[in-house]
Amino acid sequence: MRSVSIIGVGCTKFGERWDVSLRDMIAEAGVMAIGDAEITGEQIDALYVGNMSGGRFIEQEHIGALIADCAGLSRLHVPSTRVEAACASGGLALRQAVLAVASGYSDIVIAAGVEKMTDVSTGTAADALAAAADREWECFFGATFPALYAMMAKLHMRRYGTTEEQMAQVAVKNHHHACMNPIAQYHMEITIDDVLKSPLVADPLHVLDCSPISDGAAAVVLAPTEMARRFSEEPIKIVGSAQASDTLALHDRRDLTTLDATVHAGRSAFTQAGIEPRAVDVAEVHDCFTIGEILAIEDLGFVEKGQGGKATQDGMTALSGCLPVNTSGGLKACGHPVGATGIKQAYEIVLQLRGKAGKRQVDDAQVGLAHNVGGSGGTALVHIFTR
């Protein structure tokens, strides 16, 4: 297997992008990434794109061919593949691209992600997202996505003493980070009180515990590490790429306060990278709901099980803490265009490791991690990056 590096990145502004289409966004992100890598269309061997539900959101499937077409690559007939793993579609696209390069089959490969979610009503969007859960044995009985995470939160609170204030702190921190990120959906500081006084969605989760509905696209360009310096002065190595699955339905899991898919993908990625969790300087984790970030930092081994809430309260994961988490603003405040999220995480980590993250820069960041979850934990992807 060959070592793989990122040689270019691009990401659109996230948010309610009523003035642009999915096609506009993917072209914008793709052109940025290709420009950053200084490659030409002729050099691209393959494209992978993460997209959860073009069919439900914009009534458009066949996103693979569409993005190749929008990127101006149709006359080059570049193979282009759409992959789907619900909210982990972007992370999965990155992994497919890594495998293509690592295997030696392809040299220059683009991994992209895109979602256009705001063209439908909130109810339709919620229903499309609910398709990531078990439609027949969860949604049929009235489960919603916030409800599934709320049930994890409820049990976590009961077992470990995690508080609503600790969960709210995740949102407060991520909104603070987002204020320093030009592409973030929200540039708005919030307080713990704001979170706790916002309407309940599914007890104990309030509106401000939940990631928003968003539009956005992101792209990264991969190359074999041995070739990377030809294209980029500051290539970023992908030293771990792992994926794991678990039961589709939350109720079938071994433990309702652990995402075993995250545990397994994390261990596998750390083994590949040959490092321990404490070596990580900056991490983007899947905070679709505030409890999600607390579970993630536990399941990835950054803190012991049950200590995620307290660690957040103590400031460990703040920009000034020992492990800054979600410097982009996370899904919560940077926005969560589901197919794009996993690629945006890689984009943020690359900026951090290049030292180009502006006001939210983590000092001397050498090792970064991206963690992307599909559904309530049926899929997890973990990637580890180094300079």
Place this chain on the structure above:
Amino acid sequence: MMTNHAPRFWRSIPQRYNLSGTHCTCCNEYFFPPRNLCPNCRRGAHLEEYTFKGTGTIITHTTIYNATEDFERLTPYNLAIIQLDEGPKITGQIVSSSAGVKIGMRVRPVFRILGKEGDKGIIYYGTKFAPLLEQSCAEEK
């Protein structure tokens, strides 16, 4: 959205109505809904049909204030993960005031309407759960 569509979520699924699942006699694990493959024994499994007693314990729960369009008319409603006495866990609504739902609470199954496809569409029936009170135990006797 289920309304105004062909009934995609309707099948002849008897398990919706009577909590029948499967039991693997090799590893002695019970499954609901029934599985075609035992995740422990896989092809070496011996699966037989099993009808659950239906009583169980609430493992965790929530009250939903903001639902998908099909369930909006029910809000707020209680949802829980219930561990049936034989072992498997399932997701279901709890018919009770939200203040009355607690982790560890014992519940029993009740047969209820779960949803409707508009005024002229199919009505979905299935299992919800209600608190297992001493009184209802007495009634069952």
